[in-house]
Amino acid sequence: MxxxxxxxxxxxxxxxxxxxxxxxxxxxxxxxxxxxxxxxxxxxxxxxxxxxxxxxxxxxxxxxxxxxxxxxxxxxxxxxxxxxxxxxxxxxxxxxxxxxxxxxxxxxxxxxxxxxxxxxxxxxxxxxxxxxxxxxxxxxxxxxxxxxxxxxxxxxxxxxxxxxxxxxxxxxxxxxxxxxxxxxxxxxxxxxxxxxxxxxxxxxxxxxxPAINSKGEALWPERWDLESLDARRNDMPAIAFAREYLCEPMDDVSSLFPSTILQAAKDSTLKLIEREVGDPDDQYFIGWDPAISSDRAADYTVMVVLRRPSTNPELLELVHAIRRKNMDFRTQITEIQRLNAKFNPDVIELEANNFQRVFATELRADTDLPIKTFISTRQRRESLLMGLVLRFEKEQIRLPWGDDRSRTLMSELERELLMFGMSKKGRLDSIGRHDDFAIALALAHWATTEFRERIVDLDEIMAGLLD
Missing domain, CATH: 3.40.50.300 (P-loop containing nucleotide triphosphate hydrolases)
Structure with missing residues (x-):
């Protein structure tokens, strides 16, 4: 009882x-x-x-x-x-x-x-x-x-x-x-x-x-830590992971960069490299999307290096990338100079809106880096992205997929690209929390077109002089 x-x-x-x-x-x-x-x-x-x-x-x-x-x-x-x-x-x-x-x-x-x-x-x-x-x-x-x-x-x-x-x-x-x-x-x-x-x-x-917040921290690490989330990311298409775990919905039909064309770009024989290697006639181009200083904690600074093989000038290979937060002005200047020394690029395309123009001003005054500035308006930004889309659709771009480091970084790029689509107002935009990586890639691609516009046919000039 x-x-x-x-x-x-x-x-x-x-x-x-x-x-x-x-x-x-x-x-x-x-x-x-x-x-x-x-x-x-x-x-x-x-x-x-x-x-x-x-x-x-x-x-x-x-x-x-x-x-x-x-x-x-x-x-x-x-x-x-x-x-x-x-x-x-x-x-x-x-x-x-x-x-x-x-x-x-x-x-x-x-x-x-x-x-x-x-x-x-x-x-x-x-x-x-x-x-x-x-x-x-x-x-x-x-x-x-x-x-x-x-x-x-x-x-x-x-x-x-x-x-x-x-x-x-x-x-x-x-x-x-x-x-x-x-x-x-x-x-x-x-x-x-x-x-x-x-x-x-x-x-x-x-x-x-989302399972991972804007600072890169796991929402519930006791159940899903970052390592477990990375493993899950590798188990499913990027577009599905973005929707189900990052709460960033975008269906393949709506995406400017559908998973089919991104999948075709992955090259299992290509790995990220630290400096130019191989054929000395290969060309390199850098796209640089700097973080705004007043919001460094929220944005990434991204620098992307593309290689154009001399044996196949229609092809572009992503061979190096930097994606970091909290990079101050001086650190970014140092980093771009380091990349310039390692890859000897023909063009460094810098997004230069507002504060970002200071980077170009200083580098042009103190160095001979091949800096070109991209002033972004809505129309120019759409041209920037559509040019990259066409390159993917023609299967003329390769993403490194040959080792874990390359795959991890390219997965971030893939997620950002998938988030671009056409809004109800008819504008190309991203619904993702970050688009810095995608924009840096688009800038690097734009740099290749800037270089081509500057090529002069010396034979034609000499012929004119002789006449």
Whole structure:
């Protein structure tokens, strides 16, 4: 008898503490880790009525939001909650997960109403309930206190995504009372999907949590450290990794540089080199995209070296690249001089907008480096990118893929290139967090055209003089 009373007392204490403390409920009762990003989600769920999280795959988004829904229904009598996924099958899968969690906690298991418990409806003894629905399903007539939309997007075509958005605004939203809470969580599909659209709507807080942040740090290193993420990156196409783990959606059809042409450019016999080697008649060209000094922590300085083999002048090979953060003015000057000494380039093409022009001014005054400046306007930037696209489409560019170091660096370039596409306003732009590598490559390619424009046919000149 004493043992039974003791267990009941412990259960009662657990119930009361869990009711007041979500962290205790999530970690001690359900047995999950509440990482810093999960805690941020919880904080925003408590303070906002319309909250959307775009997060990387397998970083606990469904677990946290399902745990929050269970916490609200279990400890707040007569709470009506609805769980919605892109398919009823997926919604039922989540309900099965919830049922397993409930069965594993004695005081929650005792709250199950046997006559109101099925795979799509959970009724609790405190009058609360959770029902499972799917996108496109009928939900008219219900007015829940809590709605969780978990991965409701499906398809990647404009028509498919438009159907989801139409259902969301015309069917789901009207069921919400102004006091209801709407929780949305998922992985973005395209740059114009519902999640992105909600960012511009008043009343919605939309946040993005990629597996690797802009500083190169892992979001949840206890589960996915950088080494594990790099391994996963190598397991799948770059465009898929960018969408699923970096929350940077771009489909192959929309990309200016589709994966098919990038794949064709990879050369398993080519490796990055540290200085010019081989045929002395080969030509080298450098593209340089300097970071703006006031924002060094956010931008990369990138320098890309292309080689034009004398035996095949239509071909360009990427043979060296520097991609670093936090390079100050003097360090960049030193680095470009070092590359000039090692590769003896015919042209160094420098993007020279605003502050960046200072680099050209100093180098021209103090050195004989073959600096050419590229002043970027919208039209010139589009010409810059389209020239590079044509080079890839003609299979006249080669990316080094012959060793781990080359593949790691080229994967970063590949990801940036995939993020370029045509916006709804008809402009070429990148949806990625960084485009420095891609622009530096485009500048190096532009440098090859600058050099050709400067070539003069000496035979024609001599013939004219002799005449």
């Amino acid at each position: 004493q043992s039974t009373l003791s267990l009941e007392a412990i259960e009662e204490i657990d119930f009361e503490v869990a009711k007041r403390d979500f962290r205790f409920f999530f970690e001690e009762i359900l047995g999950f880790q509440l990482s810093w990003h999960h805690e941020q989600w919880y904080t925003n769920l408590e303070s906002r009525k319309r909250y959307c999280v775009k997060a990387a795959r397998d970083h606990g988004k469904s677990t946290l939001f399902l745990g929050y829904m269970l916490w609200k229904t279990a400890f707040n009598p007569k709470t009506k909650a609805v769980l919605i996924s892109h398919s009823l099958h997926q919604s039922i899968h989540h309900m099965r997960t919830l049922n397993d969690l409930i069965d594993g906690v004695p005081f929650l298991a005792k709250m199950k109403k046997a006559d109101s418990w099925s795979k799509t409806f959970f009724g609790f003894s405190n009058g609360s309930n959770i029902s499972a629905k799917s996108v496109g399903g009928a939900i008219r007539g219900i007015h829940p206190d809590l709605i969780l939309c978990d991965d409701i997007l499906w398809g990647t075509t404009d028509t498919e995504l438009a159907r989801v958005a139409s259902w969301f605004y015309e069917v789901l939203v009207p069921t919400l009372h102004h006091t209801s809470k709407l929780m949305i969580v998922g992985t973005p599909f395209t740059p114009t999907d519902l999640y992105t659209e909600l960012e511009s709507r008043d009343g919605y807080l939309v946040e993005t949590y």
